[in-house]
Amino acid sequence: xxxxxxxxxxxxxxxxxxxxxxxxxxxxxxxxxxxxxxxxxxxxxxxxxxxxxxxxxxxxxxxxxxxxxxxxxxxxxxxxxxxxxxxxxxxxxxxxxxxxxxxxxxxxxxxxxxxxxxxxxxxxxxxxxxxxxxxxxxxxxxxxxxxxxxxxxxxxxxxxxxxxxxxxxxxxxxxxxxxxxxxxxxxxxxxxxxxxxxxxxxxxxxxxxxxxxxxxxxxxxxxxxxxxxxxxxxxxxxxxxxxxxxxxxxxxxxxxxxxxxxxxxxxxxxxxxxxxxxxxxxxxxxxxxxxxxxxxxxxxxxxxxxxxxxxxxxxxxxxxxxxxxxxxxxxxxxxxxxxxxxxxxxxxxxxxxxxxxxxxxxxxxxxxxxxxxxxxxxxxxxxxxxxxxxxxxxxxxxxxxxxxxxx
Numbered sequence: 001x002x003x004x005x006x007x008x009x010x011x012x013x014x015x016x017x018x019x020x021x022x023x024x025x026x027x028x029x030x031x032x033x034x035x036x037x038x039x040x041x042x043x044x045x046x047x048x049x050x051x052x053x054x055x056x057x058x059x060x061x062x063x064x065x066x067x068x069x070x071x072x073x074x075x076x077x078x079x080x081x082x083x084x085x086x087x088x089x090x091x092x093x094x095x096x097x098x099x100x101x102x103x104x105x106x107x108x109x110x111x112x113x114x115x116x117x118x119x120x121x122x123x124x125x126x127x128x129x130x131x132x133x134x135x136x137x138x139x140x141x142x143x144x145x146x147x148x149x150x151x152x153x154x155x156x157x158x159x160x161x162x163x164x165x166x167x168x169x170x171x172x173x174x175x176x177x178x179x180x181x182x183x184x185x186x187x188x189x190x191x192x193x194x195x196x197x198x199x200x201x202x203x204x205x206x207x208x209x210x211x212x213x214x215x216x217x218x219x220x221x222x223x224x225x226x227x228x229x230x231x232x233x234x235x236x237x238x239x240x241x242x243x244x245x246x247x248x249x250x251x252x253x254x255x256x257x258x259x260x261x262x263x264x265x266x267x268x269x270x271x272x273x274x275x276x277x278x279x280x281x282x283x284x285x286x287x288x289x290x291x292x293x294x295x296x297x298x299x300x301x302x303x304x305x306x307x308x309x310x311x312x313x314x315x316x317x318x319x320x321x322x323x324x325x326x327x328x329x330x331x332x333x334x335x336x337x338x339x340x341x342x343x344x345x346x347x348x349x350x351x352x353x354x355x356x357x358x359x360x361x362x363x364x365x366x367x368x369x370x371x372x373x374x375x376x377x378x379x380x381x382x383x384x385x386x387x388x389x390x391x392x393x394x395x396x397x398x399x400x401x402x403x404x405x406x407x
Contacts, residue, residue: 004118006177007070007111008135013170014074014107015139017081017163019265020147023257026245028156034090036246040362042094043242046101047234047354053105054347060106066114067178073107074171081164085157114180137272140265148258223333225384229286229326230349231356232381233319236297236374238357240264240315243370263309267316277321281392282332285325287385293318294378301371353377 029039061069080100087093150159245257271277277285296314299306330346357377361370 003179004115006174007115010070010074010170010174011111012135012139013166014077014104015136016143017167018104019140019143019261020150020163022241022261023144023148023245024151024156024159026242029090029093031156032088032090032093034093036365037362038090040242040358040360042090042097043238043358044355045094045098047238047351049098049101050105051348051351053102054109054351057106057109061110061113065180066110067180069106069110070178071171071174073103073110074167074174076103078164078166078168078171081160081167085160085164137265137269141262141269144261145258223388226329226333227345227349228384229290229381230346231353232377233322234350234353235357235360235377236293238354239361239370239374242358242361243365260309260312263312264316267313268320271317271320272324278324278328282325282329283392285321286329287382289318289321289325290378290382293322294375294382297371297374297378301369301375
């Protein structure tokens with residue numbers, strides 16, 4: 001499992017660099033003379049160019065393995081950050097961020113694929129994936145404050161240069177420490193062998209009837225409207241990432257902005273640790289979380305007399321409830337035959353929402369609070385998620401797997 005440990009380290013470095021830029025990017029663009037609408041375009045293009053990268057990575061990793069893409073993505077992102085530290089024009093920043101979005105799109109699919117193939121059985125696979133989520137959350141807690149401190153202490157250019165060298169060295173190092181499994185299908189074969197062992201011991205596999213939703217939605221009628229939820233969530237998050245740093249670009253305010261981003265991550269960490277929530281219906285958890293998140297954004301838009309850090313902590317708590325519940329809901333609705341397509345469209349929805357959010361915020365902030373757009377996007381998602389029988393199909397909160405029909 002040494003490879004898994006190294007993968008966690010490389011993912012932590014990548015996520016640390018990414019989140020450390022959140023409190024720096026907007027004031028850096030302002031210092032270059034960029035207008036708010038152009039800053040929204042810069043942030044949105046990063047997410048938009050993620051889209052083709054994710055699509056290519058899905059095929060490339062399966063064919064050529066993960067090692068090449070991990071090393072190339074980290075090294076390329078490091079070089080681009082070094083170039084970013086030297087930009088003097090907003091258009092140069094737009095070009096570099098667009099390329100960075102494409103380059104980093106390969107990292108997460110490559111690491112996730114390698115983690116899955118390292119697992120000996122389904123239980124170990126689940127533990128490795130949980131470890132990935134924990135690494136991501138921890139990085140998002142500490143990195144915004146660290147990035148803000150760097151920018152306030154040594155300036156934007158030197159901060160980007162330091163982050164770039166860290167990524168570059170990490171990418172080069174990964175060539176020696178990332179090792180592919182002995183055979184490309186080791187992980188898959190191990191899982192199949194484990195399943196065969198259970199069957200030979202008298203355990204019956206999950207019945208086909210449990211794999212597809214029942215009720216008004218048939219196996220051939222996946223409720224595609226549920227993807228309005230990740231679209232609205234990513235749009236709201238993009239608006240927050242764009243708007244929060246515009247509180248100012250002085251040193252003290254940079255530090256405050258970094259800490260506020262960390263508060264959001266701490267809120268998410270607080271609810272991610274409430275494992276008992278997984279016993280409840282994913283649809284109910286999802287809707288409850290979205291309603292709480294929408295209320296928090298409405299509070300930001302309306303300037304409620306509530307401390308900003310408390311509203312941001314609530315936003316983080318809501319996200320910590322929504323994202324695990326949303327994944328469970330999609331798994332429940334899709335069935336094993338649709339997992340690949342379902343999560344591919346999920347990534348696309350998130351990328352599109354992350355593009356729309358900053359662009360819309362930059363265009364609207366001269367007329368009204370962009371946080372109101374976050375509220376509207378989330379409420380539209382709730383409209384598409386009005387109660388349907390299919391949201392309860394094949395959900396058994398007291399069992400680890402769905403029960404067979406008639407039991």
